[in-house]
Amino acid sequence: MQVKRSGANYLVQLEQGEHVLQRLEDFAKQYRIGFATLSGIGMLQRVILGYHDAETNGYQKKALDEPVELLTLTGDITRGRDGHPTAYAQVILGRADFTTYGGHLVEGTVGPTLEIVIRPQPGTIRRRHDPDSNLQLWDLRAVETFSV
Secondary structure (H helix, E strand, O other), X not given: OEEEEEOOEEEEEEEOOOEHHHHHHXXXXXXXXXXXXXXXXXXEEEEEEEEEEOOOOEXXXXXXXXXXXXXXXXXXXXXXXXXXXXXXXXXXXXXXXXXXXXXXXXXXXXXXXXEEEEEEOXXXXXXXXXXXXXXXEEOHHHOEOOOO
């Protein structure tokens, strides 16, 4: 992982074989990020996508064991109840036959490169479990106006 500061933002370049969410969480821990938005493009060599099924309150998962273009990645970095960083991302992926897949990024391994812009925000947002949806949602009642 290579990191370069650009004004208030960070430019992060992940390298082949790195695990996307883990490296983003490592970054957040190292740079003491309490809340940030992120976007990115690149290539992935292995992906697991998730689709939240509102009827079962669980995720349907689909693995893609093929190189795919990461057409767009958007998401955030927050903190869990335990204070550890949590990276969350939604992606749209392009396949060699020009079809696309999209969904929640459950797991992703970088292909040749992945370029991400991370935009830290003031304060810290934590996630909490919502029993009705079985999702980890922002807990806006507990927003901390200082960084971790």
